[in-house]
Amino acid sequence: MxxxxxxxxxxxxxxxxxxxxxxxxxxxxxxxxxxxxxxxxxxxxxxxxxxxxxxxxxxxxxxxxxxxxxxxxxxxxxxxxxxxxxxxxxxxxxxxxxxxxxxxxxxxxxxxxxxxxxxxxxxxxxxxxxxxxxxxxxxxxxxxxxxxxxxxxxxxxxxxxxxxxxxxxxxxxxxxxxxxxxxxxxxxxxxxxxxxxxxxxxxxxxxxxxxxxxxxRGLNLTPSEMLKGFILSRFDHADKRQKANDLWKKAMMELKAFEKDEDQRFFQSWLRAQYADTIRPGKAGSKNEDFEKIGTRFHSWVRDNLNKVGLDPDSGTSFEQFIQHEFQFFLKAYTHILKAEKVLNARLEHVYYIHRWGIAPTLSFPLMLAPLNVDDSDDMVVAKINTVARYIETFVVRRSVNFRKFSASSIRYTMYSLVKDIRGKSLDDLKQVLSKKLVEMQESFEGVDEFRLHGQNYRFVKFLLSRMTAWVEQQAGMSTSFATYYQPEKGKPFEVEHIWADKFSRHQDEFEQEHEFNSYRNRLGDLVLLPRGTNQSYGDLPYEQKHPHYIKENLLVKSLCPLAYQNNPNFTRLQSELNLPFKPHEAFKKQDVDTRQHLYRAICERIWHHDLNS
Known part of the structure; x- marks a missing residue:
């Protein structure tokens, strides 16, 4: 060289x-x-x-x-x-x-x-x-x-x-x-x-x-390692310190198997969920408080806030118990959430959903960990986490159908305050608090009446249609799931498709201007989920010619066809018992888009109702 x-x-x-x-x-x-x-x-x-x-x-x-x-x-x-x-x-x-x-x-x-x-x-x-x-x-x-x-x-x-x-x-x-x-x-x-x-x-x-x-071979100490060093230095006995060190190392390896920096996110979420009391006000010039300091230097925050964490600086036993009880309990709960994000699990299904469409993880993880108590059973932990995730999903869907954002910066104060409101709550109290929060929301599902697809919300529209499609099929006794439509492991992926072809000339009897037609064409009532390539094969046909093909598709699409209402007792039972306004459409005009939009609103109100006890 x-x-x-x-x-x-x-x-x-x-x-x-x-x-x-x-x-x-x-x-x-x-x-x-x-x-x-x-x-x-x-x-x-x-x-x-x-x-x-x-x-x-x-x-x-x-x-x-x-x-x-x-x-x-x-x-x-x-x-x-x-x-x-x-x-x-x-x-x-x-x-x-x-x-x-x-x-x-x-x-x-x-x-x-x-x-x-x-x-x-x-x-x-x-x-x-x-x-x-x-x-x-x-x-x-x-x-x-x-x-x-x-x-x-x-x-x-x-x-x-x-x-x-x-x-x-x-x-x-x-x-x-x-x-x-x-x-x-x-x-x-x-x-x-x-x-x-x-x-x-x-x-x-x-x-x-x-x-x-x-x-x-990087040698820089991470905040997690510095926190470990501080806590273990307070142990009274070398053998207990060694056991705690082995336990800690195993835990960090387990977390890093998910993501390289997952250990740091775990401590940030846990400490915010259980111990943070103060929040920086949302105005320029304000100083960082508990929630912000934990996000940047949680190892220093613990050292400066031993009383909040329940640690006695003069008692090595309190540090030992912290590792043996709190640390292990919240680690297990946190990994429950991580696993539920990756694989759809009926007991934690809403965690899976909000991983696809939810608030920022820096807000959602502290919220899900906040109501937990170290003496909660595993079943209770799962129930509390899923209840909070269900609240988060309902919150973001309501905001989204009303074209309201939920950026971390705009809701951080509200959500961190909610962390304190639900901290350590029983399951019944938790459901009561969160149901009340949903009742008090300004945004309702009336927003669905005007909801439409635009350049920035395709991902949400696919999420919405995937949830509705899977829910309708499950209510009819079918075994499909949200993952079937949103993120299938095999087969063609599903895409958001328009029922109306992009042919303004066919709709000039109802629209004078092409931009009015385009706006109506993007309304939720004109949208369905179809496998990639399916709509392309007959998408330009007039509705009357292509809608017989829909009988081969998912139940929400099939419901456009008169044949879906014949000899299909599970579907007709779903329609009557849940009082959902399904109806076939021989033609699909402007009024039919409105009717379909009304159906979608009714489904949304069924899936994301405010009563978390039901």
Missing amino acids: SKLENKIEARHRNLFDVLNEQKYTVDYFQREYSWGEKHIEELVTDLTSAFLNEYAPGDKRKEVENYNNYYLGPFVVSSKDGKRSIIDGQQRLTSLTLFLIYLNNLQKELGESQKIEPLIFSEKYDEKSFNITVEERIPCLEALFNYGSYSPAETDDESTANMAERYQDIVEAFPEELKNDAFPFFIDWLKYNVIMVEIIAYSDENAYTIFETMND
């Missing part, structure tokens, strides 16, 4: 230096962008909370220079022939690019003029190119930059579709309290006070060695 190839550099750089008019490619083995909602939500929450802990209304912009820095970790690049390839850190840098695109779009709405664009793309010879270049992702990035949304095509890879979803998560996670005078301060802070360590290798061999060392 030459001297240059042997060279390795590491330097402290702010985000502006890292991204401003810089060019990176992504190494082939780092190609997949796999961050989920909770990763993005954590990034946005951590960054905005760190800023808000420094900012005070009335500050001058120059004072941002003296705000505390935020360390975002290292990234590794290989530099060859003037080109730089990201070896480690692609997830964070891609997520930051999505975040910067959102901030750039937001500042247009707010009338700001911060120079963010050079951190996203650079321009040469009148041609723009994104600073982090992966060819197949360019259409997605361009659409997000220009329009704030992207609808993935069938040819898109999983990473591109994931990027589009994570952008929407950023929209939901960004706090309202920064959409004011604090916004330009936040941009300054993000550009110049968020710090990364850039490690540059000038040969692929050295770059991969650094990558392996950082991922396999």
Whole structure:
């Protein structure tokens, strides 16, 4: 190797230096962008909370220079022939690019003029190119930059579709309290006070060695490890300390089998659920309180709040009991939730649902753990968790059909307050409290009457139709489930399809303007779930010609056909016993869309009613 190839550099750089008019490619083995909602939500929450802990209304912009820095970790690049390839850190840098695109779009709405664009793309010879270049992702990035949304095509890879979803998560996670005078301060802070360590290798061999060392042999202590060190240091007996250490290590391995950082999310959720009392008010300049501090430095919070946690600094026994009882109990409950998110389980079905459409995990997990008591039986733990998850699902569905958002930033104060309201409650009291909360909600299922598909809510519409379709079939004694339609393990995936073909000319007797037709065509009453490719085969036919094909499909689609009402006692019993306004449709006009919409509302009211005792 030459001297240059042997060279390795590491330097402290702010985000502006890292991204401003810089060019990176992504190494082939780092190609997949796999961050989920909770990763993005954590990034946005951590960054905005760190800023808000420094900012005070009335500050001058120059004072941002003296705000505390935020360390975002290292990234590794290989530099060859003037080109730089990201070896480690692609997830964070891609997520930051999505975040910067959102901030750039937001500042247009707010009338700001911060120079963010050079951190996203650079321009040469009148041609723009994104600073982090992966060819197949360019259409997605361009659409997000220009329009704030992207609808993935069938040819898109999983990473591109994931990027589009994570952008929407950023929209939901960004706090309202920064959409004011604090916004330009936040941009300054993000550009110049968020710090990364850039490690540059000038040969692929050295770059991969650094990558392996950082991922396999990293020695930095995590907050979980620091908490363990503090707690175990208070044990009175070495043998008990060793047993507790073995127990802790086994637990951390179990959690990390789900996700690399799941151990930290466990402690954040558990401590918030059971011990946090104070919350930062939702206004710029407020200081972080229990809920925020646990989210950023829970190991320090425990050390500073021993009384709240029930730990006696002068009694090693209290620390031993904490590990033997509280720790093990809440670990088991937490893993119940993690497993229920992945596989549909009848006893915890609502956990599965809210993992697909629910509030941010930083809110939902503390809520689900809050009512638990260490002497609860396993059955009681499951019942309480599922009850809270059912409340969360009903809450988000009601908000969604009324076109109301439920971003973490907009509901965090409400939900963290609810954590305290339901903490340690019996199952009966829990149901009473949460049922009352649903009764008090402003949003009702009257919103379904006007609900429609638009560019930003396809995922929710698919969720809604999947839940309704599975519920109707289950009430009729069939064995299908939500997973059958939302995320089937085999067979063709299901897609949201229109009953009306996209043919304005066929509906000019009822609509004078094409935009009126298009709006009505997107109403929920005109939508069904069909296997991919099915609707394409007869989708352009007039309704009268294609609706006989619907008899071969799921029961909610079949219900359009007169034949579904003949010799089908389970279906007709469902119709009469639940008083649901099913009816066949020989034709499908504007009034039929309204009738169908009324049916969907009735089904929603049955599935997501406010009485959690039934």
